[in-house]
Amino acid sequence: MSRRRPPLLRLVGLFWSTSVAAEMEYRTDFALAVLNSGFGLLTTLFGLSLVFGDGPSFAGWTWHQAMAVVGVFTILEGFTRAVLEPNLGQIVRHVQQGTLDFVLLKPVSAQLWLSTRGLSPWGFPDVALGVGLTVWAALRAGAGAADLALALVPLAAAVVTLYSLWFVLATTSIWFVKIYNVTQVLRTLVEAGRYPVSVYPFGHRMFFTFVVPVAFLTTVPAETLVGRGSWAWIAASVGLAAALALAARAFFRFALRFYTSASS
């Protein structure tokens, strides 16, 4: 059966099942991960309720529409915890210890290996909670099945965009070596995506649309969900994701030319 699957998918399946099996050694962590997701969500919703005050809406968003943004943010947070952190967060370690050599020697794309080798189940509670909240909030905000289906497009684009930003930043460790925390800066900036981008003043909004495209990560998918999206924004988010994915790949190849391995 497994022989009929394409070999790359089989490889990723093996990577992930072994990673999850290894993480299962730390089962009490799972309880903590669930607590962590719960408190994280509670904190965000509480912050949002303070911003809304007693009013029915703020900056053009109703409470349920804004909750859809929180839901999308929580999904992306789970993706970060499950996939980005355990993989791209390790690139700096491979560079520092010289083990990137072994990765480059493997008969598989180095980018694929570096991006899919690990999978942390501790991101799953966030993904589950995020999907639940997003669907619930979208339905309460009056979304139909067509909106939910269409929102998958900007959501997929958001995942690719976030991955590409992480990958580019993690790749810079080939030059700078000791920058464990460069992705931490990105994580902080992405936190701005807990709220719809229109709650920010003009300067912030420009920054979070054109410099660090947080608006495309959570606001555009949520707008599509609640049926107030526009084709222009959806097209822009897909275009941005494609451009960033290609740029990330080119940047990685370029960076590798500067990699002086541990043994040479």
Place this chain on the structure above:
Amino acid sequence: MIARALRQARALLSVRYAEMLEYRAELVLWMLAGSMPLILMGVWMKVAATRPLGLEPVDFARYFLVLFLVRQATVVWVIWEFQEQVVQGTLSQRLLQPIDPVWNEVAKHVAERFARLPFVVGLVVLFFALYPDALWVPRAGALASALALTVAAFALRFCIQYTLSMMAFWTERAASIQSVWFHIYVLLSGMLAPLTMYPEGVRAVAELTPFPYLVYVPVAAALDHPAFPVDVPRAFAVMGAWAFGFVVLNRVLWRRGLRQYSGMGA
């Protein structure tokens, strides 16, 4: 004995300071990773501009700028280092030194503060250049009590996190406990908004915990604004009591933990 302690402190601090200077780029990145208050500043300035809160947008700009500074001055990361030392067994070497291992960690944190300072000052200057309306000169008394409260907040936060670190003797992932703690800290410390804007019930609960003293109280003391009243002597007393409790708990756990510790060489 005091002379010896001073000598040790000087040696530890100068070594750690030199070490921190080596990683200046990393320090700048850590500083930027703490820029959440500057993001929330934008939200609240907009809220203040759209509905009457009794506070002007500029008040929020100051609140979150001071909050950013207090957070920069009270960053603590001891749990990750301690967990690593226990899991890898490097704590054993530290135990052989004729000084409690905690002082090494304290020295790292204090030295890092000084290494980080120039970058933080640079960012504040940039902020006021971009937004001159927010510039104000705090009263000397307010500034002095805010500084003292910030130092106390750092000490208290260190005591709490070092106590949580002791869990590393029993679980390999003590840092997961820290991340749950951090969410509650964000919720109750006044980081999301000034504590005075919280609903009465949440605020009453928050005041029973050490969290507001770690962020809100030093910020309020610096702002010296009638909307943010703060009882400075009482704050010191409460922080002292919390710190005392955590130090006692810490020493109990430390003794038990060392008996449990089975790292290489132990």
